[in-house]
Amino acid sequence: xxxxxxxxxxxxxxxxxxxxxxxxxxxxxxxxxxxxxxxxxxxxxxxxxxxxxxxxxxxxxxxxxxxxxxxxxxxxxxxxxxxxxxxxxxxxxxxxxxxxxxxxxxxxxxxxxxxxxxxxxxxxxxxxxxxxxxxxxxxxxxxxxxxxxxxxxxxxxxxxxxxxxx
Amino acid sequence: xxxxxxxxxxxxxxxxxxxxxxxxxxxxxxxxxxxxxxxxxxxxxxxxxxxxxxxxxxxxxxxxxxxxxxxxxxxxxxxxxxxxxxxxxxxxxxxxxxxxxxx
Amino acid sequence: xxxxxxxxxxxxxxxxxxxxxxxxxxxxxxxxxxxxxxxxxxxxxxxxxxxxxxxxxxxxxxxxxxxxxxxxxxxxxxxxxxxxxxxxxxxxxxxxxxxxxxxxxxxxxxxxxxxxxxxxxxxxxxxxxxxxxxxxxxxxxxxxxxxxxxxxxxxxxxxxxxxxxxxxxxxxxxxxxxxxxxxxxxxxxxxxxxxxxxxxxxxxxxxxxxxxxxxxxxxxxxxxxxxxxxxxxxxxxxxxxxxxxxxxxxxxxxxxxxxxxxxxxxxxxxxxxxxxxxxxxxxxxxxxxxxxxxxxxxxxxxxxxxxxxxxxxxxxxxxxxxxxxxxxxxxxxxxxxxxxxxxxxxxxxxxxxxxxxxxxxxxxxxxxxxxxxxxxxxxxxxxxxxxxxxx
Numbered sequence: 335x336x337x338x339x340x341x342x343x344x345x346x347x348x349x350x351x352x353x354x355x356x357x358x359x360x361x362x363x364x365x366x367x368x369x370x371x372x373x374x375x376x377x378x379x380x381x382x383x384x385x386x387x388x389x390x391x392x393x394x395x396x397x398x399x400x401x402x403x404x405x406x407x408x409x410x411x412x413x414x415x416x417x418x419x420x421x422x423x424x425x426x427x428x429x430x431x432x433x434x435x436x437x438x439x440x441x442x443x444x445x446x447x448x449x450x451x452x453x454x455x456x457x458x459x460x461x462x463x464x465x466x467x468x469x470x471x472x473x474x475x476x477x478x479x480x481x482x483x484x485x486x487x488x489x490x491x492x493x494x495x496x497x498x499x500x
Numbered sequence: 501x502x503x504x505x506x507x508x509x510x511x512x513x514x515x516x517x518x519x520x521x522x523x524x525x526x527x528x529x530x531x532x533x534x535x536x537x538x539x540x541x542x543x544x545x546x547x548x549x550x551x552x553x554x555x556x557x558x559x560x561x562x563x564x565x566x567x568x569x570x571x572x573x574x575x576x577x578x579x580x581x582x583x584x585x586x587x588x589x590x591x592x593x594x595x596x597x598x599x600x601x602x603x
Numbered sequence: 604x605x606x607x608x609x610x611x612x613x614x615x616x617x618x619x620x621x622x623x624x625x626x627x628x629x630x631x632x633x634x635x636x637x638x639x640x641x642x643x644x645x646x647x648x649x650x651x652x653x654x655x656x657x658x659x660x661x662x663x664x665x666x667x668x669x670x671x672x673x674x675x676x677x678x679x680x681x682x683x684x685x686x687x688x689x690x691x692x693x694x695x696x697x698x699x700x701x702x703x704x705x706x707x708x709x710x711x712x713x714x715x716x717x718x719x720x721x722x723x724x725x726x727x728x729x730x731x732x733x734x735x736x737x738x739x740x741x742x743x744x745x746x747x748x749x750x751x752x753x754x755x756x757x758x759x760x761x762x763x764x765x766x767x768x769x770x771x772x773x774x775x776x777x778x779x780x781x782x783x784x785x786x787x788x789x790x791x792x793x794x795x796x797x798x799x800x801x802x803x804x805x806x807x808x809x810x811x812x813x814x815x816x817x818x819x820x821x822x823x824x825x826x827x828x829x830x831x832x833x834x835x836x837x838x839x840x841x842x843x844x845x846x847x848x849x850x851x852x853x854x855x856x857x858x859x860x861x862x863x864x865x866x867x868x869x870x871x872x873x874x875x876x877x878x879x880x881x882x883x884x885x886x887x888x889x890x891x892x893x894x895x896x897x898x899x900x901x902x903x904x905x906x907x908x909x910x911x912x913x914x915x916x917x918x919x920x921x922x923x924x925x926x927x928x929x930x931x932x933x934x935x936x937x938x939x940x941x942x943x944x945x946x947x948x949x950x951x952x953x954x955x956x957x958x959x960x961x962x963x964x965x966x967x968x969x970x971x972x973x974x975x976x977x978x979x980x981x982x983x984x985x986x987x988x989x990x991x992x993x994x
Binding site for chain 2 (some may be wrong): 396445457
C-alpha cells in the first residue's frame with residue numbers, strides 16, 4: 335500500500351473519531367466534513383474520478399452545509415446537562431466494536447478469495463453518461479423523483495407550524 | 501494484505517465509528533452524522549470492489565455508489581428537517597429526553 | 604515564428620527541464636507549471652487591484668491611487684507591505700483552531716481551481732476528464748470555509764455575513780451549473796481543453812464561439828450574473844455589505860489573514876472568469892480569423908481582463924440588492940430561465956444545421972426572458988411592514 339493511502343485513511347478515521355468524540359456540535363460537523371473529504375480523496379485514489387468529485391460536491395457542498403445550518407437552528411440544544419453520551423453508551427460501544435470485529439475478521443479471513451485486479455480501469459465521464467442514460471435510466475429517473483419528493487417533504491416537515499401565528 | 505482488503509478495513513472502521521456515533525451520542529444531529537458516515541463507508545466498499553473486482557467496464561459498483569450518494573443527500577435533507585421539526589416541538593434535540601410517544 | 608511565440612512557455616519549460624535527470628523530469632514540469640500559473644495569477648491580482656481602484660475612481664470622477672509610483676502603480680506593493688507588517692489580532696473568545704484554519708482552507712481550495720484552466724494552446728496544468736465537475740466541487744467546498752470564518756469569530760456580524768454568503772452561494776450555484784451544462788451538452792465533454800477545441804474554427808471571419816448562438820448568449824449572461832454572486836461582488840456583495848455588517852464574515856480578521864481573504868476573493872474571480880471564457884468565449888481562440896497569428900495565451904488573458912473590466916464596471920454602476928430581491932432574482936428569474944435555456948440547447952442540438960433553429964431558439968429565449976421579466980416585475984400588493992420585535 336502506498337503512503338498516500340495511509341495518509342488518506344488516517345485523515346478519514348481521525349475525522350470520524352473527532353466527529354464522535356468532540357464536545358461542540360459545530361466542531362463535530364467540521365470533523366465529519368474532514369472525514370467526508372478524506373473519503374472523497376480515497377475515491378480519487380481508487381481511480382474513480384467522477385464519484386470522488388460527486389462526493390465532494392454533494393457532501394462538502396450540501397450535506398455539511400445542511401448539518402451546520404441545522405446545528406445553528408437548534409441553537410440552545412448545545413447546553414445539555416448530563417454529558418455528551420446517552421445513558422446506554424456502553425451497550426452502543428460494545429455493539430459497534432462487535433460489528434467492527436466481525437467485519438474485520440471476515441475481511442482478513444477472506445483475503446485469498448477477494449478479487450485483486452490491479453490493471454487501472456478506465457471510466458470516462460462519457461462512459462458514465464452513456465451508462466446513466468442507457469442501462470441505468472430507470473434508477474436515474476426514480477432517484478430524480480425521490481430527490482424531488484425529499485425536497486418537498488423536508489420543506490413541509492421543517493415549515494413553521496401555523497398555530498403560533500397571530 | 502491485498503489493496504482491496506486494506507480499503508475494506510478502512511470502510512469497516514468508518515462504519516463502526518458511524519455506528520458508535522449513532523448509538524452513543526445524545527444529540528439527534530450527531531446521530532444523523534453517524535448515519536452519513538455509515539453510508540459513506542458502504543460507498544467506499546462499492547468503489548473499492550469496482551476498482552479491484554472483475555469487469556470494471558460495466559461500471560456497476562460506480563453506479564451503485566453514485567445512486568447511493570444521491571439517496572444519502574435526500575436522507576440528510578429529510579432527517580435534518582425532522583430534527584428541526586422536533587426541536588420546534590420539544591425545544592430540545594436530546595434523544596434521551598425524547599422518549600414520549602405523546603406530543 | 605508565430606508558432607514558436609505561441610508555444611514559448613511550453614518550449615521554455617521543455618528547455619529548462621532538459622537539464623534535469625530523466626526520472627526528475629515529470630516533477631520538474633509539474634513544479635514549473637504550478638509556479639508559473641501561481642505567479643501569473645498573483646501578478647494579475649496585484650495589477651487588478653490597482654486597475655479596479657483606478658477604474659472606479661475614473662467612473663466616480665476622482666483620481667484613485669496616485670501617490671505610489673507613476674499613476675499609483677506601486678499601490679499594490681504598498682498594500683502588501685502594510686498587510687504583512689500589521690499585527691495579527693485574534694479575538695480572545697474566538698475559536699482559535701477554526702479561526703486559523705478558515706483562510707488557509709479557502710486559499711488552498713481556490714488555488715487548486717487554477718490548475719484546470721487552459722490558458723493557451725497546450726498550456727493546461729491538469730487535463731482532467733471531469734475538469735468542470737472538479738471546478739464546481741471546489742466551489743462548493745469554499746462555502747464551508749466561509750462558514751468556518753464566520754462562526755469561529757464569535758461575532759454576530761461575522762455569523763450573519765457567513766449565513767448570507769452561504770445562502771447566496773447555494774442559490775446562485777444552481778443557475779451557474781445549469782448554464783454551464785448547456786455548453787457541456789453541445790461540446791459533449793467536461794474537459795475544459797476539449798470544450799475550447801469544440802469552439803475552434805471560423806465561418807468566414809467569425810469564430811464558432813458559443814456566445815454567438817441564442818442559447819450560448821443567454822447562458823453566458825446567466826453564468827456571468829451567477830459568477831458575480833458566487834464571488835460576492837457588487838451588486839451581490841451583501842455578505843460583506845460594509846454599511847450593514849462591517850465586513851461580513853472576515854470582520855475579525857486582520858493583517859495577513861485579511862490579505863488572504865482578499866487574495867482568495869480575487870483569485871476566485873479570476874478562475875470563474877477564466878471558466879466562463881473557456882465555456883462561452885472560445886477559450887484561447889482568436890476572435891477573428893485573420894488575428895490567429897497573435898499567441899493564444901495573449902487572447903486568453905485579454906478576454907479574462909475584459910470580463911474583469913465588466914465586473915468593475917458593473918460594480919461602479921449598480922447599487923447593492925436587498926436580501927429578498929437577491930433570493931427572488933435567483934429562484935424566480937435565473938433558475939427558470941436557465942432551465943428553459945437548457946431545453947433550448949437540446950432543441951438546438953437536434954434541429955440540424957438549418958437557419959430555422961436560429962429563429963426558433965432565439966424566439967424561445969427572448970419570449971421567456973420577457974415573460975419572466977414581466978412576471979417578476981408585476982405590480983405586487985405590498986402590505987404595511989410588520990416588525991415582529993416591536994410588537
